[in-house]
Amino acid sequence: MTTSSTAPSAQTWQLLCQRDDLVAHSGIAAWLETDDGPCQVALFYLPGRSPELYAIDHHDPLAGANVIARGIVGDVQGEPVVASPLYKQHYRLADGQCLEEPRIVLRSWPVAFDGNGVRIAV
Secondary structure, X not given: OEEOOOOOOOOOEEXXXXXXXXXXXXXXXXXXXXXXXXXXXXXXXXXXXXXXXXXXXXXXXXXXXXXHHHOEEEEEOOEEEEEOOOOOOEEEOOOOEEOOOOOOEOOEEOEEEEOOEEEEEO
């Protein structure tokens, strides 16, 4: 398994989707089962970048809607970000930090390729 971030060994890795489900330089939304219940995750695939995969919460708390995977991917000062499609706040893909609103941080998860599968740690 090729990991996108260091994951503690106590985490459980779930199969999230297949590599063919991903859209390069874009996001997709997926359903995730967590200990706190189900949630939606925004999964971003940036081939040629290290890491290539990022997983953050799909729910935009400022808009109150599940839209983050539909945002525009870019970078701010060399950091990969996604701009929310509704109010345009930028969220850092590495850790979910909102650049315009420091008090807001989206959940993020370690994510990795496992052969053709994409696994996420919960």
